[in-house]
Amino acid sequence: MIKILRSFTLVGGIVLLFTACNEDAKNKPVTTAEITFKKDGELYFLNSERDTLKQLEIETAVSSYEQQTGLMYRKTMQEDRGMLFIYEEERPRPNFYMKNTHIALDLVYINKNNKVVDIQRDAKPFDETPIPSQAPAKYVLEINGGLAKHWNIREGDSVIFYLD
CATH class of the missing domain: 2.60.120.1140 (Protein of unknown function DUF192)
Known part of the structure; x- marks a missing residue:
């Protein structure tokens, strides 16, 4: 039972970590390098x-x-x-x-x-x-x-x- 509880806690922690990282990525503005004109x-x-x-x-x-x-x-x-x-x-x-x-x-x-x-x-x-x-x-x-x-x-x- 203790092994199952530890595994559940570990999996829950990993899910929480990925969710937090994903939320940070959602709130971060996307920036792009300035695109310059190229005369063709x-x-x-x-x-x-x-x-x-x-x-x-x-x-x-x-x-x-x-x-x-x-x-x-x-x-x-x-x-x-x-x-x-x-x-x-x-x-x-x-x-x-x-x-x-x-x-x-x-x-x-x-x-x-x-x-x-x-x-x-x-x-x-x-x-x-x-x-x-x-x-x-x-x-x-x-x-x-x-x-x-x-x-x-x-x-x-x-x-x-x-x-x-």
């Missing part, structure tokens, strides 16, 4: 007269990990920068959201002919509501919220981009 190329917005509306430095998201992470955890982005998601095929893009994203964004959906087919403006930080494209897209450009309007970017405009 340049992108130009052109209107229907082929006038340049804006030139940006771009970072690309090509791999599955880069596309899943996007601009998450970044606190700021300079006005003349953006992230271009590059996909193999053109199709509707229903899976964008703002989880762990600190800055408001405009999402510019671009088809395989480099035409802007949709713009979702001022996506709210940390909102996990899906932000789908209204038309098939091969590329998605994320820029600071409000800039598409400020730069007068519209559906039907074109983009040209060059990768380093």
Whole structure:
């Protein structure tokens, strides 16, 4: 009986220790290293007269990990920068959201002919509501919220981009 009681006490102590450690982990804020911009190329917005509306430095998201992470955890982005998601095929893009994203964004959906087919403006930080494209897209450009309007970017405009 004493052996059973000692075993029960030992197991109970171990469970209590793990529970306490788990509670400490739950209450600890998750911190990430600062992620810095990595220029992969340049992108130009052109209107229907082929006038340049804006030139940006771009970072690309090509791999599955880069596309899943996007601009998450970044606190700021300079006005003349953006992230271009590059996909193999053109199709509707229903899976964008703002989880762990600190800055408001405009999402510019671009088809395989480099035409802007949709713009979702001022996506709210940390909102996990899906932000789908209204038309098939091969590329998605994320820029600071409000800039598409400020730069007068519209559906039907074109983009040209060059990768380093």
